[in-house]
Amino acid sequence: MxxxxxxxxxxxxxxxxxxxxxxxxxxxxxxxxxxxxxxxxxxxxxxxxxxxxxxxxxxxxxxxxxxxxHDSTVQFPLYLRNTLIVAMLSVAGMTLSSAVVAYGLSRIRWKGRGAMFAITLATMMIPFPVLMVPLFAIFKQLGWNGTLAPLWVPAWFGGAFNIFMLRQFFMGIPKELDEAARIDGMGHWGIFWRIIVPLSKPALAVVALFHFVYVWNDFIGPLIYLHHRDTYTLALGLQLYQSQAGQTPWNLLMAASTLVVLPLVLLFIVTQGSFVRGISAEGLKG
Amino acid sequence: MVFVLLPMGLSLYFSLTDYSLLESPVWVGAGNYRRLMDDPRFWLSVRNTLLFAFVFIPAATALSLVLAVALSGRLRVGKLVQACIFIPTLVPMVATAVVFSWLFNGEYGLVNAGLRAIGLEGPSWLTSRAWAVPALVLLSLWSIGQQVVVYIAAVHEVPAELHEAARLDGMSVVGRFFRVTLPMISPVVLFNVIVLTINTLQVFAQPYILFRTKDGQNDAGLFYTMHLYDNAFVYQQMGYASAMAWIQLVVVLILTAAMWWASRRFVHYRAA
Incomplete structure (x- = not known):
């Protein structure tokens, strides 16, 4: 002692x-x-x-x-609403689609699975500026520029980092559970929903949390795709508030920053454990 | 996948054309790349970005490692300090930049007020040529919390017996850091340095807000992605911007490959 x-x-x-x-x-x-x-x-x-x-x-x-x-030109209540719409649609899509892809990459054996996984990982290295111009051109063709769609639709196609993290997590779930379920007559969809998802709640929560923070923070996406002030998100609104004609007084600018920062800090305090565990897991798997 | 591979191909094609979005692309071959070589703003943005990367990446990695080692012991204040270091990583980049543009304000900013208190006259950080990159480095160092958390977790995984053995051999704290801890966590460090490099070369939101005001652009604060953005969305030169994007991609790939290759001799992988 x-x-x-x-x-x-x-x-x-x-x-x-x-x-x-x-x-x-x-x-x-x-x-x-x-x-x-x-x-x-x-x-x-x-x-x-x-x-x-x-x-x-x-x-x-x-x-x-x-x-x-209540600022007359920079409408923060509206931007909060827009941000929450994008966040909800985007988080739902990212979590669900990443989980489905991760399931395919971890629990189903198929030809080319290894190659597919390698390609998925490689996409993490692609700088966003490479995708920026062509995505803009594609969304223009679709008539989506100026709407919130370009900000959340891509999330429904999964994200490499999240797929990677969920795949690692799914690999840790015993295969015997799948076999038992198959004997009970469940297909892949059943196994995914009734076994994998309930057992992976902590990992899915981390993906959702991180993606929420990502959407809340994203600046370059809204800057490129949104053209009307009514559709702005909070991050873009804050920048507009800072740069609008006639210097915004510093005290008001800091109040606006506080409003944008506060929800995330509160979210962190409520969910602190998940954040730190999630980041440790992501960074260590290199 | 559709949102990555298809755009990449398109981007390569655009980079060989003259394309304004309004008319269909016109083939110009390597014309955009040749024009870039004669574009002084391009070289300026390359210079600024590389300077920033060369200062920030080593500084961030060293600081994160030192903090991680210091916090991985059983300090009573450890958890509190860790939370304080982590919280800034949650602050949106735009808010970070806005807050730091206030802190770095030449006349009323807290940084210069602090310097004045100890008898120094601080520079006008954001509008000066010499202090723009240092200001961005300080701002970026403020957001290294994620790395610190990752490194703390990595340090915890180093077997205690190794430290014990090294201590019995009479190794100092510093010696143990370089000969035990660092080799053991080197795969994690390599991975994080690569990710950090990729992100650092794309820096956009912070300098966009810090160095571009209604009084104009501070040339020392023009970064690669900002110049690319300008060409694409301000001047509508999509082909030209795509050429810049592909140069960025190739540089990132070469750097990543080079780091993997150079690190083979230093990085220690434990037998799984």
Missing amino acids: KKWEFKPGVAVLSVAMLAIALAFVMPLLWMISTSVKPEKQAASQAIRLLPDPASSTLPQAAENYTAVW
């Missing part, structure tokens, strides 16, 4: 790590801090976290956030 003792090395390391942690949170703290200040105090050279007087924090915050939410 070891007794607790003071170790100078550990203490120094802990302090250093806390300092680093502070450096990483500081930009977000400053964002929130600026977002609750009056414009004059935001644009000042003094470093202070709360507005002066501190008692004005809440009313000032309410004023700033209301101003952002």
Whole structure:
């Protein structure tokens, strides 16, 4: 049994790590801090976290956030709705189709399966700019540019990273279960829905979660495909808010940023375990 | 698949044509590639992107590894610190860029306010030529949390007996990092460096927001994908942009292959 003792090395390391942690949170703290200040105090050279007087924090915050939410040209409520529509359709498609493809690549034996898997993995290396122009041309032919469709339809064709991750997960499910199900008269579809999906809920949740974050963050996609302000997503809306004619005051810009960031941070706090486990799993399989 | 292989083929075809989207493509052979060689903006974007990659990739990898090793021990504050480092990776790139454009603001930004507090006069980061890439590096380092988490998990998988044996042999902490930890996790490092390289060469949203304002473009902040985007969607030169895209693809493939090849001597794969 070891007794607790003071170790100078550990203490120094802990302090250093806390300092680093502070450096990483500081930009977000400053964002929130600026977002609750009056414009004059935001644009000042003094470093202070709360507005002066501190008692004005809440009313000032309410004023700033209301101003952002009800801005007449940049309609954040609408952009939130658009983002959620894309996110729902896209997450559903990505999770389902990646799972189906991963099932085919892990539980069914067929000629060319290995080659197909290799091609799927290779697509992870293709930079998006290579696909950008032709996808734009294709969606133009389809008449989809300017609508939300280009942002969620491709998700229904799976994503290489997710297929890869789910395939690894499915491989870990005992084959005997399939055989038992087959004896009970189930086909592939039955096995997929009644055995694989229920057993893979944690992995599917990670795929859904990551894809949700991806959609929420995506900037270049909406920038290319969306042409009307009414169809913008939050990421694009924030950029519009920043760049619109006549400088947007910093305090309002930070309030808008906070609104875009906050849902993801909350999602992280609620689901922290899944995020970290998922990332460790993805990165380690190289 | 349809959304990757078909577009790739189309992209290669477009790159050999003159194509404005309004009319059908006109075959020009290698014309676009020849024009690129004489395009100073193209070379500027190549230079900026490579400079950024050469600074950022080693810095990010070294910092992630150091943080991972420090946090993989049993520090009481470890979990808290890890969460703080991870949260920025959730912040949308646009929001990151907007927040950092505020932090890096020459006059009122927090960074320069901090520098002033210790008696230094900070540069005007985003509009200066010399400080544009460093600013982007700092911003990007802020989002390395995913790698740190991956490396922590990798470090945890290194068998404790190896460390024990090395300690008995009298190896220092630094010695154990380079001769035990690093070789054992080298496959993970290689994989993550490759992914990081591919992503870094495509950097777009952050410099687009940081360095392109209504006052114009900071030339030190023109990156490859931004120039490609401009050609495609601002100047409607789809063929020209596709040629740029294919050069990018080939460079990525060569770099990836080169890294695999060069790493054969360093990367240690455990017998499964």
